[in-house]
Amino acid sequence: MPELPEVETTRRGIEPHLTDRRITAVTVRQPVLRYPVTPDLADRLCGRRITAVRRRAKYLLLHAGSADALIIHLGMSGSLRLVSTNTPAGKHDHFDLVLDSGHILRLNDPRRFGLVLWATAPVEAHPLLARLGPEPLTEGFDGDYLYRRSRGRRGAVKTFVMDSAVVVGVGNIYASEALHMAGIHPSRPAGRISLSRYRRLATAVQEILSRAIEQGGTTLRNFTNGEGKPGYFRQHLRVYARAGEACPECGEPVLARVIGQRSSFFCGRCQR
């Protein structure tokens, strides 16, 4: 479900409801997620106030008065919602953070590819975070960087930009969209693309992600922003999930093809 815009949308949605609130209880209904939920979370969190809600890549980081953090990842199907304390838990509601405001931060994740883990400071050194590439919307990410990192790589450029060791947050939807905007064929070997084209790609990635965040993310099935509202970027998708429809640039039918085990959408005429 969530790529960077959806996770950032979630972060923005929940942050004002969490900051300065005291945690009164922690409920784990299903400890078997991608990794086992850290035991004893209640001991670490109860009675403490939430001081920051950060994001790194697609990971949400909740701080409660220290540099240690609770890491939450939504996987493919996860979502976080704020509900009132008396809301009964439904199917796949695996984790609750009960607040003194009368609200609960509730994690729902049907496929259970998400995770809830405690990370001691420095959080950046946690194994899940240590090897991540730069954030696409901050300094350190540009076409020169992509060009440098791509030399010698023979795999498809789409797989390359989705590699979180290269740049974080670019998932299957926005990879297709950014490559279309940049006019680059998704199957082209990453190491055989010029610097000027990587500059276009870097700009495209940033534009697509920024616009998607402005629209509250993309809702394909059931993504919501923490207050139960969907994202509105779906209508702006130009090629993703539009196989057979006319390319908005040239009118040729959009093609679908599996690249790196992921479905990919592109225009065979605009993208070379």
Add this chain to the structure above:
DNA sequence: ACTGGATCCTGACTGC
């Protein structure tokens, strides 16, 4: 160091 493939899990949808 890079690459392709298998893998975790449930639900929605398609075609018979």
Add this chain to the structure above:
DNA sequence: TGCAGTCAGGATCCAG
């Protein structure tokens, strides 16, 4: 209606 098969917004691990 039922059932089997396919696919899904992620990311790690493994063998080669």
